[in-house]
Amino acid sequence: MDYMKLSKELSYALRHAPWEYELELHEEGWVDISQLLIALHESPQWRDVTEKDLEQMIADSEKKRHEIHAGRIRALYGHSTPQKIIKLAAQPPELLYHGTPVRAVSSIMEHGLQPRQRQYVHLSADIETARKVGQRRDGQPAILRVKAGQAAREGILFYHGNENIWLADIIPARYIEQD
Ligand code: HQG
Known part of the structure; x- marks a missing residue:
């Protein structure tokens, strides 16, 4: 499976156009992996994608773009959806x-x-x-x-x-x- 291509598709779905996948982002950007897989399976190239593949895709990626927790997945940054994803403010480094x-x-x-x-x-x-x-x-x-x-x-x-x-x-x- 082409994990780079899968990562691009997921970034598109989770950062920019969840509605094209009949997904709604939780206020912190999460979606249920089960819902995401239903959407992906409609496309012939992603018919066989499993949760394990999503984990492997994240593990293989040079950049940490997505994270999985408790049956859900989200993009960590990059969003352009109309509703702003809620992030917790944190203390940055000096520079x-x-x-x-x-x-x-x-x-x-x-x-x-x-x-x-x-x-x-x-x-x-x-x-x-x-x-x-x-x-x-x-x-x-x-x-x-x-x-x-x-x-x-x-x-x-x-x-x-x-x-x-x-x-x-x-x-x-x-x-x-x-x-
Ligand atoms: C520029 C990728 C003129 C800004 C990357 C940037 C990153 C202004 C562009 C992540 C401006 C926006 C985000 C101003 C900002 N006047 N230009 N006042 N203010 N800009 O792509 O930071 O691989 O939205 O300098 O690696 O380039 O997709 O932001 O050039 O981490 O995971 O406006 O996206 O990650 O461009 O990139 P972008 P970015 P991924």
């Missing part, structure tokens, strides 16, 4: 990073980091992760530094995505630095 195309930098330094099509701004815990995120759109991306500790002390909320990814509602430009 976070954001990789972005060079062409976006002047707008970001003027308006701050905005979630754009997604529900949250996505930040990286380390420069290497930020570089990979930025390289999706620019071979030589800009890496911005976010003064997350200071922003949090001044009332900006941060949320945990996975071990490399943090989320925020918005990052005002005064907390963003370029090299």
Whole structure:
């Protein structure tokens, strides 16, 4: 089974278009695995997918995009559904990073980091992760530094995505630095 393809399909279902699978996301993004499997089994390529495959897909993935708990599964970040997924605010590290195309930098330094099509701004815990995120759109991306500790002390909320990814509602430009 092509777990990378399965992961993409799940990200689409659990981040962007659950209604296409007759699924409704719980307020923290969870869906019942049994419901998800019913939907997947309608498609010939996913006719044989089992809960074990979902577990294996998560275990094999380089990035932790999904998690399973007590018969349910959810995407950990990336959502664009109309109803904002509820996340618990958490204390971020002092510095976070954001990789972005060079062409976006002047707008970001003027308006701050905005979630754009997604529900949250996505930040990286380390420069290497930020570089990979930025390289999706620019071979030589800009890496911005976010003064997350200071922003949090001044009332900006941060949320945990996975071990490399943090989320925020918005990052005002005064907390963003370029090299
Ligand atoms: C930019 C992938 C101009 C922002 C990745 C980014 C990540 C602005 C783009 C996750 C702006 C939004 C999320 C402003 C923000 N002016 N541009 N004021 N504010 N932007 O894809 O962070 O592989 O929604 O810099 O690896 O690139 O799918 O966010 O370039 O972890 O699991 O607007 O998605 O993960 O782009 O990526 P995105 P992102 P997966």
